[in-house]
Amino acid sequence: MNLRHRHFLKELDYAPAEWRRLLDLAAELKKARADRAEAKRLEGLTIALIFEKPSTRTRSSFEVAAYQQGANVSYFDETGAHMGHKESIADTARVLSRFYDGIQYRGSRQDIVETLAAHSSVPVWNGLTDEWHPTQSLCDMFTMRESSGLEDRDISFAYVGDARFNQGRSLLIAGAMMGMDIRIVAPEPLQPDGKLVATARRIGAGTGARVTVTDEVDAVRGVDFVHTDIWVSMGEPKEVWAERIELLTPYRITTELLERTENPDVKFMHCLPSYHDLGTTVAQQILAETGREVFEVTEEVFESPASVVFDQAENRLHTIKAVLVATLA
Ligand code: CP
Ligand code: NVA
Helix, strand or coil: CCCCCCCECCHHHCCHHHHHHHHHHHHHHHHHHHCCCCCCCCCCCEEEEEECCCCCHHHHHHHHHHHHCCCEEEEECCCCCCECCCECHHHHHHHHHHHCCEEEEECCCHHHHHHHHHHCCCCEEECCCCCCCHHHHHHHHHHHHHHHCCCHHHCEEEEECCCCCHHHHHHHHHHHHCCCEEEEECCHHHCCCHHHHHHHHHHHHHHCCEEEEECCHHHHCCCCEEEECCCCCCCCCHHHHHHHHHHHHHHCECHHHHHCCCCCCCEEEECCCCCCCCCCHHHHHHHHHHCCCCCCECHHHHCCCCECHHHHHHHHHHHHHHHHHHHHC
């Protein structure tokens, strides 16, 4: 299987077997690093990292993966290039392709990363748009494999929260591709659109995945993993906080919700960043303005032995490295 020169824009662009190959490669690369036996397969290459939104994990993963593999990077923040302001996306793609061996893009619009890819002669990787977060879902599939030791088709997980945005959508499709038992648990206004659910079910018909979409929290019964995400995503106006808190408070990840899985070994996952205490200015502002807590997960769950969020964060590195090696080496 050869993934060289392929773009990485969304899960749906990959066949399940190709996605599995990336997961297997991530495991090989993680082990090689731990054994101090990592071979540098990207020496002499240079990649462009365009971030129109902030990032801690994704940026670190692309940079560190590149360095560990012998490649170099250039970082552009939202004001660091003419793209979209004084130069079209298509022209930017054609220019950057003459300098770089690959381009990472993070921003709001999926059509921008798709346009970059359409006009680029080097691989383009989606580091998050409002629609998809494929490097995250690859990491999440990897982390569920690693921390359960189960075959993909035997893994069950619930995603509890706003399921219309990147994280919920990507987990739904990636889980369907891997043949998992997926429970999307969200209040009706925050459930994924019917077309996407139909797509997941169609994929599931081939992979054996089972897809449940419900507003009933009891649907978490029996799952191996409970995932959530922040209630208001990057780029959304702060006015939506009040409504989101209202809708999602019953779906907050608490010890009681984890107990409802009836699985004493259930694990908690979160792509991060997370509001779980008052250690952020945003959480403090929302509390001051609305008198309400914005926490999608309690401190008790976040800090509990069930929480694998920092293993998950580290796995961004190994899985993004797999994407770089597979598409460039
Ligand atoms: N999970 C994730 O994408 O984190 P960053 O926003 O820090 O990259
Ligand atoms: N849904 C979140 C994910 C952050 C990694 C956001 O878009 O802000």
